[in-house]
Structure formats: C-alpha cells, structure tokens
Amino acid sequence: MAHAVMPVSEIADKARHVYEQVFGGNPPEVEVCAPGRVNLIGEHTDYNDGFVLPMALPLVTVVVGSRTSDQVVNILTANEEVEEPRKVDFNLPTDELTLSPGQPKWANYVKGVVQHYRAHPLPGFRAVIASSVPLGGGLSSSASLEVAIYTFLQQLNPDDGDKVAKAVACQQAEHTHAGVPCGIMDQFVSVMGKAGHALLIDCRSLEATPVPLSEPGLVILITNSNVKHSLSGSEYPTRRRQCEEAAAMLRKSSLRDATMADLEEARSQLDDVTYCRARHVIEEIERTARAAEALRRGSYKEFGKLMVESHNSLRDLYEVSCRELDELVSAAMEVDGVFGSRMTGGGFGGCTVTLLQAHATDKAILHIQSLPWDVERDEICMNGFQQTQSVNTEQYSGTPTFYVTTPSEGVRVLKPVMT
Numbered sequence: 001m002a003h004a005v006m007p008v009s010e011i012a013d014k015a016r017h018v019y020e021q022v023f024g025g026n027p028p029e030v031e032v033c034a035p036g037r038v039n040l041i042g043e044h045t046d047y048n049d050g051f052v053l054p055m056a057l058p059l060v061t062v063v064v065g066s067r068t069s070d071q072v073v074n075i076l077t078a079n080e081e082v083e084e085p086r087k088v089d090f091n092l093p094t095d096e097l098t099l100s101p102g103q104p105k106w107a108n109y110v111k112g113v114v115q116h117y118r119a120h121p122l123p124g125f126r127a128v129i130a131s132s133v134p135l136g137g138g139l140s141s142s143a144s145l146e147v148a149i150y151t152f153l154q155q156l157n158p159d160d161g162d163k164v165a166k167a168v169a170c171q172q173a174e175h176t177h178a179g180v181p182c183g184i185m186d187q188f189v190s191v192m193g194k195a196g197h198a199l200l201i202d203c204r205s206l207e208a209t210p211v212p213l214s215e216p217g218l219v220i221l222i223t224n225s226n227v228k229h230s231l232s233g234s235e236y237p238t239r240r241r242q243c244e245e246a247a248a249m250l251r252k253s254s255l256r257d258a259t260m261a262d263l264e265e266a267r268s269q270l271d272d273v274t275y276c277r278a279r280h281v282i283e284e285i286e287r288t289a290r291a292a293e294a295l296r297r298g299s300y301k302e303f304g305k306l307m308v309e310s311h312n313s314l315r316d317l318y319e320v321s322c323r324e325l326d327e328l329v330s331a332a333m334e335v336d337g338v339f340g341s342r343m344t345g346g347g348f349g350g351c352t353v354t355l356l357q358a359h360a361t362d363k364a365i366l367h368i369q370s371l372p373w374d375v376e377r378d379e380i381c382m383n384g385f386q387q388t389q390s391v392n393t394e395q396y397s398g399t400p401t402f403y404v405t406t407p408s409e410g411v412r413v414l415k416p417v418m419t
C-alpha cells in the first residue's frame with residue numbers, strides 16, 4: 001500500500017515549470033524549501049510558555065524565484081485550492097510605505113514576511129510557491145510558507161542569520177498580516193527541525209533540544225481527517241484569553257509557572273471552564289516533559305500512553321477535539337503495534353498523529369479506512385494539490401488521507417543565489 005510523500009524534487013520541478021511558463025526568460029536563480037510540522041505532544045502549550053515536542057515533516061513548501069530591477073514583488077502560488085487571484089503584485093515597503101493585509105488572503109503571509117524581514121532594502125523579485133503541505137490541515141502550511149519566503153529573502157539580501165529572530169519575525173508576520181495570534185512552535189520547528197529527531201522546544205526560553213527519533217522499526221503516521229469545523233478560527237483566541245485569565249487569577253505571568261497545587265488552591269475563585277482549561281495546560285506541559293524523557297529512553301509504550309492522555313485532555317478539558325478526531329484516535333488504538341495516537345494542531349478537525357511499529361502501518365490504515373466515514377461535516381477542506389499528486393486519490397476524497405512520515409530536516413536552500 002503506497003502512501004509515500006511526494007519528493008521535494010518533484011515539488012521544486014513543478015514550481016520551476018510554473019515559473020518558466022508564467023514569467024518566461026531564465027530559470028529561477030534561487031530555490032528554497034521549508035517543512036510543515038506535526039506536533040507529537042504538547043498541544044496549546046506554546047502560547048502558555050510551555051513545552052512542545054514537534055518534528056519537521058517531509059512535506060514542504062518550495063519557493064523559487066529571481067531578483068528584478070524594479071521595486072515590485074510578483075508572486076504566484078501553484079496551490080489551486082487558495083482563493084483567486086493566485087498571482088499578486090505589490091510594491092516593496094519603504095520608510096513611508098508599510099504593507100498592509102488585504103485580498104487575496106493567502107498573499108498576506110508573503111506581505112507579512114516581507115514587512116517583518118530583518119534586512120531591508122530588498123530588491124524587487126518574482127517567485128512561485130508550491131507546497132505538498134495540505135493547506136489548513138493542521139500541519140502548518142502557513143509557517144512553512146512564511147519560513148520559505150523568509151529564507152528566499154535571505155538569499156536576495158542576507159540578514160544576520162539569527163535563527164530564533166527569523167522564527168519570531170515569521171510569527172510576527174502571521175500575527176499582524178494573517179490575523180492569527182499563533183505561538184512560536186510552527187515557525188520555530190520549520191527553521192530548526194533536524195532529520196531523525198523531534199525537537200523539544202521550551203517556548204519560554206526558546207531553547208530547543210533535539211530528541212532522537214530515528215529507530216527504523218518506527219513510523220509516525222499522520223491521518224488527515226479532511227474536515228475543518230468552522231469553530232477552528234473563533235475558538236483559538238478564546239482559549240488564549242481563558243489561559244491568560246487563569247494565569248492572572250493565579251498571579252503568575254503565564255500558566256508555565258503554575259502547578260496543580262496552585263490551581264487547586266484557587267479553585268473556588270475560578271469558574272469550571274477556566275479551571276478545566278488551566279488544568280489541561282498545566283498537566284500537558286508536565287506530560288510533554290515526561291514524554292520527551294520517555295522518547296530519549298526509547299520507551300515508546302510510555303510515550304504512546306502519554307499521547308492518549310494528551311488527546312483525552314484536549315477532548316474533555318480543553319474541548320478542542322471533534323467527533324472525527326476522536327474516531328480516528330480510537331480506531332488507531334485498536335490496532336496491534338500502535339503505541340499511541342492523538343489529535344494534533346489547533347483542533348476542530350485537521351489531523352491525528354499516531355506512533356506505531358512500521359510493520360503495523362498497512363493494518364492501521366486499512367482499519368481506519370474501514371470505518372463508516374459518513375458523519376455529517378460542516379465544511380470539507382479538500383487538499384487539492386496533495387490529492388491530485390498522491391497515489392490513492394479518488395477513493396479518499398472526503399475521507400481520511402494518510403502520510404507515512406519520519407522526522408525531517410528544517411528549512412534548506414536548494415539552489416543558492418550566485419553572486
């Protein structure tokens with residue numbers, strides 16, 4: 001059964017081909033790619049200054065392009081699932097001109113990164129984006145796009161090369177131009193990811209510790225539910241606010257500094273919902289630290305158990321799961337050779353991540369596929385580009401899609417600029 005991820009070279013070929021068709025002339029002088037990510041454990045902890053344990057994926061966003069002699073950015077995305085127009089141009093920012101977000105929305109990610117880039121002035125440029133990360137699927141196509149664009153700009157006019165500052169600039173772009181108040185995890189791992197390793201990130205100190213995860217008998221299976229409930233946008237800021245309120249009540253600068261004892265002591269002053277939100281965060285931060293330890297020791301059983309605890313807490317205390325994700329996790333856990341499974345990303349749809357023995361992969365996929373996928377859906381978020389490229393396309397539309405992955409490298413330059 002083939003669920004291989006499309007090789008980076010194929011996505012780059014596609015981007016180059018589109019570039020040559022649209023812009024003509026010479027081939028693009030620069031090519032870069034930045035990965036999406038999956039978070040193994042530590043959900044909704046990043047904006048609480050806690051720990052997260054993501055890994056970079058073999059799914060990537062490629063940007064190819066060249067400098068121009070004017071002050072204009074010409075950018076096109078090859079991903080057909082975004083809103084029209086897919087080709088956009090805008091002037092570079094100056095001391096007098098700040099780029100502001102507008103339509104189409106997808107271009108705001110590019111504008112935001114150009115605005116927050118740390119070494120102006122930039123030359124004008126034209127570029128094509130192509131991605132194998134499903135858009136809006138919870139595998140962080142947005143951060144991979146931001147980090148790819150930033151890395152592309154570094155080739156045109158290098159900054160000081162500070163990687164943490166780069167991730168922060170990309171996060172700022174998402175805040176100010178896409179209007180998403182995201183934590184630092186996605187951009188951080190897309191910059192810093194290491195092949196064969198998960199990355200334990202302390203979101204308070206921004207320290208990152210690679211944790212080996214390269215045993216050949218292990219697989220990380222990602223299952224995209226291909227659903228995205230409309231709650232996904234509105235609930236995220238609400239959760240953030242609830243966490244800030246809980247921290248303030250506990251007189252802590254963030255929930256990272258709170259213990260369960262602190263929370264129990266203040267219980268009578270907190271409403272039930274705020275209590276549950278805070279409890280998830282406090283326990284999840286601790287669980288993530290324990291999970292990283294378990295991984296270091298190669299205790300995959302224990303790691304898997306913590307994944308399931310994390311899922312249950314996200315379902316019951318943080319209330320960001322949904323029926324489809326719960327079903328995917330339960331189904332995965334019924335298969336021999338599966339260590340653990342949980343929802344990953346913001347929630348209300350998107351993906352689950354499952355740690356399992358490689359020999360159990362086909363069995364797990366078949367078992368999940370055999371479920372009756374006829375539940376009602378708010379909105380089906382189709383992953384157009386990936387679906388037209390992967391082997392088993394038709395039979396999955398509206399049902400789960402699978403990615404068999406291993407921890408991959410962070411952002412890289414495929415073709416550096418010639419000076």
Ligand code: ADP
Pocket residue numbers: 061077078079082105106107109129130131134135136137138139140141142143145180
């Ligand atoms: P996720 O990051 O989980 O994939 P988000 O909602 O944060 O989901 O980001 C998805 C959005 O990012 C898309 O709707 C689109 O606006 C933008 N985006 C991501 N990748 C691309 C791409 N290759 N081309 C154009 N826009 C993209």
Ligand code: MG
Pocket residue numbers: 140141142143186
């Ligand atoms: Mg995102």
